[in-house]
Amino acid sequence: MSSLDRSLIASLPLFSGLNGEEIDIVLSHARSVRYQKGSVVFEQGGPAENFFVLLHGNLQVVKLTPAGQQVVIRYVVPGEMFGIAVQMGRARYPATATAVVDSVSLVLASSSWPSLLARCPALAESALRTVGTRLDDAHLRVVEMSTEEVERRVAHALLRLVKQAGRKVEEGIQISFPISREDVAQMTGTTLHTVSRILSAWETQGLVEGGRQKIIIRDPHRLFILAEGRPQA
Amino acid sequence: MSSLDRSLIASLPLFSGLNGEEIDIVLSHARSVRYQKGSVVFEQGGPAENFFVLLHGNLQVVKLTPAGQQVVIRYVVPGEMFGIAVQMGRARYPATATAVVDSVSLVLASSSWPSLLARCPALAESALRTVGTRLDDAHLRVVEMSTEEVERRVAHALLRLVKQAGRKVEEGIQISFPISREDVAQMTGTTLHTVSRILSAWETQGLVEGGRQKIIIRDPHRLFILAEGRPQA
DNA sequence: TAGCGAGTTTGTCGTGACGCAAACTCCAGA
C-alpha cells in the first residue's frame, strides 16, 4: 500500500475531530484511486463494498427510477465523504456516482468501518454531521419543489452550484465542471427544453452566459433576487 | 425523576444494540412527557435543547417557508427518535413538530448526548441508521416529485401513511390519526382542492373512503397499481 | 338545539410547463 500523507486529509473539516495518530489509522485503511471522466465509481443497487472521500475532481450522483428516468441527487466536491451506505446500515448503494471530470478519491473498505469507528469514535460524529447536512439539503429541495415554480427552482439550483463549485472567471462565476441543460433539468424536476428556454431568457437579460455544457453566472445578485422571488407579501 | 421502566424502550429497534445496563443509562437521562393534541413539541428555529423518542401517539413535522407556506416533512410514529438536531451538529430545530393526537414522548436533554454517546457507542449507529432512513425517504420524495404527476404522488403518500400508521377497520385500512386534505396536499406539493378532487374520484371507484380528517383505503392493491403507474414500457 | 366555523366539495377559468418536432451549432474524430 502506498504511503498516503496526512496532509491529504488533515485539513478537511470531516476529520477535524481526529488527532494525527487517528488520521494515520484512517489512512492506513485507505487507498487512493483515480477515476477518469465518465467512469462509474459505484452503481445503484450494487453491494456497498467501499466508502470514499473525494480528494480531487467532481462526481455526479444520480438516482434511476423504475421507469428509467434519472434524477440528479447532488454533485460531490473535494473534501466530501460519499458512498457512505454502510454507515447508515445499508448493504447496497442507493444511487450511482459518476465522475464528471477526472477525479481522485480515497477509497476505504466498508468492512473496515466498524474497527475504524471503535478506534476513532469522532468519526461517528463526522458521519452524522455529513448525513445531517445532506438531509437538510434534501428537505430543502422537497420544500422548493413543493412551493416554487420552475424558474425559481432553476435559479436556486444554479446558486447552489455556484456556492459549491463556482470558479471566478473574467465574465463572472463559472460552474467549474461540465454540466448540461439536461443535468440541470434533472436537478430541478423539469425538462431540458424548459431549462434551455429559461437560460436563454436570462442570457438576454445579461444574467448568465451559456455554452456547451457550460454556465457562467454574470450577475449572481440579480439571480439571487430572482430565486427568492416575490413572496405574496 | 420518576423511574422509567426498561420495558418502555427495550423492544425498540432503536435500542437493539444496547444491553440492559446501557438502556438504564439512557433512561436515567430521560423523562417522559405528555403532549396533548395540537400542542407544539418543538419549533422551527428554536434552540435544539432536547431530543426525543416517541412512545405513544403521532406527531406531524412541518417546515415553514419564508413566504409562509407549509410543507409536511413527515409523521412520527411510536418508537421513532425525533428532534435529533444535536446529533447532526445543529443548534436549532429545522422544523416544527406538533402532536396530531395526544402523545407521550421520552425527552432527553441535548446536552446529555455527548456523555451518553461516550458510554453507549452503539447509540451513534442507531442515530446514523435513523438519519439514513430519513435521507432515503427524502430522496425518494425528491424523485417522486421530479418524475410523477400529482395523482401518483398522492397515491404513494397514502400508501406510505398506511404502512406507517395503518389500522385495520371494517371497511379496509384507515390512517390511524386525523389527517386533512390540506395535510395530504402539503405532503405531495399540491393544493387541497386537487387532493379533494382526486380522493373524490377514487371514492367513486371504491378505492378509498373519505371523511372529515379521515381516510380509509378500501383497496390497497389497486391503489398500489395506480401508484406504480404505467411506465412507458 | 341552534349556530358557527373548520374542513370539504365542486365548478369555471387561465396558464405554466410539458410533449412533440425540427433546425441549428459546435466539437471530436476520421
Next chain:
DNA sequence: TCTGGAGTTTGCGTCACGACAAACTCGCTA
C-alpha cells in the same frame, strides 16, 4: 478538412393543475 453526433435552441399545441370562487356538511360549543 469533412462529417457525425451530442448538446442546444426554438416554435407550437395541449393539458394537467393551480387560482379563484362559492356552496355544502358535519361536529362542537354555547
